[in-house]
Amino acid sequence: MNGWILAATVALGAGVGTALWGVATGPLRRRVVAQNMSTALVCPALLLLSQGYTRPSYVDLALVLALLGPVGTLVFARLLADELADDPPRAWGVTWAVAGFGAVVVGVVSAATGPSRAMVKLLVIGALLIGGNVVASRALSGGFRGVGRG
């Protein structure tokens, strides 16, 4: 067990544990935000695990999650728009905090990788993850008006 895996364990245990509590209880607006946060926490954890196991190919999992995680949140934002329009989530504090965590993890892992194409790949994953989660958060708080049924 090295520092990378320890950091991933803490992020998973504390972060995803909290996200699970959020997704299981409370009003819908809290649940969708918690679902978005779970993606934003697990993707950096996967990067840390890939670094901890020294398996660069595991980075592909983080890449796929950074692409499809926000898409999953967009699905909820789109198809639950009616319910969310009555009671839109306002969770910019959490969103930016988790985005900051992702940025820190991507920065540290990139620094450990050193300047190479692999580092650019990590930075691309970070940009996709943070951009995706911020846009998904935006979509949840009124990105779809919820009046149409298209």
Next chain:
Amino acid sequence: MSRRVRLWLVAVGGGALAALLVAACLDLPAFGGARHPYGDRAVREALARHTANTVASVNFDQRAFDTLGEMTILFAAVLGCVVLLRQTRDEHRARPEPEPVALPVRRYALVVLPVALLTGLYVVAHGQLSPGGGFQGGVVAATSLHLLYLGADYRALERIRPVGLYEVGDALAVSAYLVTGIAGLIGGSAFLANTLLPYGTFNTLSSGGTVPLLNAAIGMEVACAVVVLLARFLDQAVEIEEEGK
């Protein structure tokens, strides 16, 4: 059957299943041990055929026939969905109304669509080298197209997604897998045997003999199947309405 008897039946059945599972669990090899008789042999065979990802070698070389079965299951499942979710005589199609979408969300969808599609193709193409393969990449590529539904509306998606073409592509990909198998048979060995092509240089795109070809066939099959499946679900959820409404 009364409620009491039913509960007893469930309790007895569940208890017996739990006992069997525990008994089986106690007989398993210890967790995280050093002895892996199957793994050692699979890795040896994979390295002999220059396939860097042993899982791809197991799926598309050592047990390619099992994968044919899995592919057939998916094909049959999608076929069943297409038949079940078709438009019946007492239903009609309503034009979906455009949905007002916030501009950042729309821009995000338009940028991520090609990136996700490229990532899906990357995962398919590198199935024999890194984690992933036809199934995973195919699902990612198919999901990427539906960003157009999420970022715009269903009509926009329908205009770049002719379902008929994807149905043909699905069938073609299944036949491509079978043809590769039969080519092995004609080439002098067995059905789906990986003896036809040179094994190439280890850890490059052309390594692994027929593994990349079968991977590509599965990738196309899964991508087309998921697109057709989602098309039926979207048709039902967005367009098709019952008469008399």
Next chain:
Amino acid sequence: MNRRTTLLIAAEALAWWCALAALWLVLISTVDTLELVVGASAAGVAALAATAARRVVSAR
């Protein structure tokens, strides 16, 4: 569709192709000729999809 719009669409697709081909180079680990050929075709497919998607969305 006149010549000007055709030219614009071609330029847009080309720009997408360049960006996506660069992304492919970032994703892969070892670079060889076959890798470049496959990457160029994959980037072509994705660039076509990107152009078509943008046109469909802005045409409404």
Next chain:
Amino acid sequence: MADAVIVVVLLLVGATATTAVAVRDPARQALVLSVLGVVLAVLFTVLQAPDVGLSQLAVGSALTPLLLLLTVRKVRRRARGKGRQE
């Protein structure tokens, strides 16, 4: 000590799966299910099975919620249509 991450993720999977069963409303259940998909992918990764983890991510993060929510929408529309007729 090296297995601590496996224990943590196994506990998370157990808790998420139990929650997915306990939640009754299908839309909210889909939310828990998508978290379960992501956590399962991490479990497969820490057990050194990234191929399976990638399958789970591809299917569980966007495709399953989309299929579930489209079905829920169709059923609700039908119920609404029936209610209007009566």
